Amino acid sequence: MSKFQKLYDAINSGKTILCVGPMSKNCTDAAIELANENQIPIILIPSRRQVECKSLGGGYVMNTEDFVPYVRTRDKGSYIFIERDHGGVYQGTNESKLDLEKATENTMKSYFADVDCGFDIIELDCSLINKDLNSVLLHNRLMYQFCEDITESEHIIYEFEFEEHSTKKTDIKDFKNVLDFISKTKRNDNTKFVVGNVGLYVRETENVGKVDFDLLKELVDLSEGAGLYFKAHNCDYIDTETASKMNKAGVAAINIAPEFGVIETRALGAELLLNDLNNENLLSEFIKFVNIAFESNKWKKWMIDENKSFGNENERKGYMSAIAGHYVFNHPEVIEIKRKLQEKYDLDSALKNAVKDKIKEYLVALGWKINV
Numbered sequence: 001m002s003k004f005q006k007l008y009d010a011i012n013s014g015k016t017i018l019c020v021g022p023m024s025k026n027c028t029d030a031a032i033e034l035a036n037e038n039q040i041p042i043i044l045i046p047s048r049r050q051v052e053c054k055s056l057g058g059g060y061v062m063n064t065e066d067f068v069p070y071v072r073t074r075d076k077g078s079y080i081f082i083e084r085d086h087g088g089v090y091q092g093t094n095e096s097k098l099d100l101e102k103a104t105e106n107t108m109k110s111y112f113a114d115v116d117c118g119f120d121i122i123e124l125d126c127s128l129i130n131k132d133l134n135s136v137l138l139h140n141r142l143m144y145q146f147c148e149d150i151t152e153s154e155h156i157i158y159e160f161e162f163e164e165h166s167t168k169k170t171d172i173k174d175f176k177n178v179l180d181f182i183s184k185t186k187r188n189d190n191t192k193f194v195v196g197n198v199g200l201y202v203r204e205t206e207n208v209g210k211v212d213f214d215l216l217k218e219l220v221d222l223s224e225g226a227g228l229y230f231k232a233h234n235c236d237y238i239d240t241e242t243a244s245k246m247n248k249a250g251v252a253a254i255n256i257a258p259e260f261g262v263i264e265t266r267a268l269g270a271e272l273l274l275n276d277l278n279n280e281n282l283l284s285e286f287i288k289f290v291n292i293a294f295e296s297n298k299w300k301k302w303m304i305d306e307n308k309s310f311g312n313e314n315e316r317k318g319y320m321s322a323i324a325g326h327y328v329f330n331h332p333e334v335i336e337i338k339r340k341l342q343e344k345y346d347l348d349s350a351l352k353n354a355v356k357d358k359i360k361e362y363l364v365a366l367g368w369k370i371n372v
Contacts, residue, residue, distance in 0.1 A: 004120070004157060004192075006041045007081065011229055016247040016366035019043040019083065019231075020359065021257020022050060022061055023326040025070075026264055026348055030355040032071065034363070035079035038370055043121065044071065045085035045255055048092040053113030056092060056106055060327055064110075068117040083121035083159065084114045085255070089139055090128035100129065104139075108146055115151045121193075122147055125161035133174055136162050141185050148187055158186075159193035165234055169212060170196035175219060179226040193231045193253065194223050200234040203304045205262055205323060207237040213249060220250040229253065243365035256362060258302070258323075260355050265293070265325025267354035269318075271341060285337045292328050293321035 002008075007017060022028040022044050035042040051067045052059040062070065071080055089103045090096060092110060107126075114122060126139035144158060162178050163170060175196055182191055198216040201209040216232075223230035229252030235243070236259035246254065272286035293299075299320040300306060310316035328334050341347040360370050 003078075004081075006079070007043075010041055011252045014247070014367060015040075016243075016251050017041060017043055017253035018359065018362055018366055019045045019085075019253050019255045021085070021255070021260060022046050022067075023257060023261035024061060024264055024329050026352040027260045027326075027355050028061075028071065029074065029348075030260075030352045030359060032074045032080055033352075034356055034359055034370075036075065036077045038363075038368065039077060039079065040363070040368055041079050041081060043081045043083050043253065045083045045123075045257065047086045047257075048084075048110055052092060053110055055109055055113070059093075060330060064113045064117050068119070072118070081120040082118075083123060084111070084119050085123055085257075086125050086161075087111060087114065087123050088125035088128065088143060088161075091125060096128075103129075104142075107143060111143065111147050112150060115147060115156065119156065121157050121159060123159040123161055123193075123195075127162055127164040131164075133162065133177070137178065137181050141181075144185065144191075156190065157193075158191040159195065159231060160191060160228075161195040161233075163195075163197055165197070165201065167201050167209065168197065169199050169215060170219060172215075172218060172222075175222060179222060179228070182228070183226060189227075192229055194226075194228045195231050195233055197234070198232055200232065200238065202234050202236045202258060202302070204302055205237070205259075205319075207234070208304065209234070211238075211242055211246065213245065216246065216249050216251070224250070231255070240361060240365040243362055244367075247366045254362075254366070258326075260358065261326030262322055263358055264329075264351050264355055265322050267351050268325065268338070268347075269322070271347060271350060272337070275341060275344070282340070285340065289325070289328075289334060289337055290317055290321040292331055292333060293325040296324050296328050298324035298327040 020031040020042060031042050031044055050059045050061045051064055053064040071082060089107050092106055095103050124140040124143050126136050129135055129139055160182055196219045199209045199212040200207055220230045231253040232251050233255045235254040236256050272282045275282045294317045302323050338347060363370050
């Protein structure tokens with residue numbers, strides 16, 4: 001039986017697979033534990049910025065070569081699937097100014113490590129090369145052929161992405177062209193997922209979009225007609241009613257990532273402040289963490305308006321640091337701050353459980369029965 005049968009059986013039975021961005025080790029552990037405790041498949045979706053091969057400098061969470069064995073040794077029941085999210089040209093850290101040849105070379109290095117280390121799913125996403133759909137499709141095909149040439153087909157399945165995330169919803173004509181392209185490109189039956197934009201878009205700490213369910217239904221039907229599963233990205237911060245409606249509409253899988261990073265960041269801040277109130281004198285450590293996160297400038301890419309008004313500067317920095325906090329969890333000073341708390345009690349369990357609680361909410365809304 002195919003190792004992917006757990007995924008296919010779940011989707012075909014009316015469940016929606018939750019795809020979790022591994023924003024940190026705690027977030028990764030939360031997903032692994034929930035999958036095994038409840039015996040349900042969950043997909044971990046590291047982007048190239050989060051998890052990257054050593055030869056390209058690694059990611060802000062872990063190296064590819066370390067991430068896969070980290071997950072496999074903890075996933076005792078083999079319920080976790082590892083997918084390269086946003087694998088593609090210009091998707092790596094600091095690649096925007098590279099020429100196309102160098103960016104393509106980097107992508108191939110990244111994909112080679114993914115395949116070599118044992119990723120299960122590869123997303124083909126060259127949507128950042130330019131705004132021309134045909135160029136994106138051709139580069140996706142190039143990356144697909146590269147991956148196929150270096151692996152045995154039954155060991156990997158593919159997800160096809162062709163649009164840069166934005167407020168623009170998927171055009172039906174474009175989607176049909178993409179499905180036709182996939183049909184003519186694939187060498188076998190291992191391209192399984194296709195992505196479309198149904199109106200969702202994450203900015204700051206909210207989803208500023210709204211699901212167009214008429215469009216969603218049409219995309220699901222077209223995907224199924226082409227023998228593919230439809231997947232939605234940018235599903236962070238949707239309410240449980242929306243998630244449930246997406247499940248009932250036939251969405252095979254949804255991606256959620258930055259929201260879990262914000263949850264853990266806020267939980268860490270709360271723990272620091274709580275311990276300060278308990279006379280542990282950690283207010284200075286809280287302020288240091290806020291400053292490190294703020295000064296990373298990682299929050300800028302998520303802002304609707306970088307100059308939005310706040311009551312005071314501390315409020316502004318606190319808000320921005322909540323968005324950017326997970327990017328700096330491996331900063332030496334943040335590691336030291338966490339160590340001080342970890343010596344007193346199991347801080348990581350507290351942070352992990354905060355993430356687990358939110359993952360549980362989504363899983364229930366997506367049709368899963370979860371042990372309390």
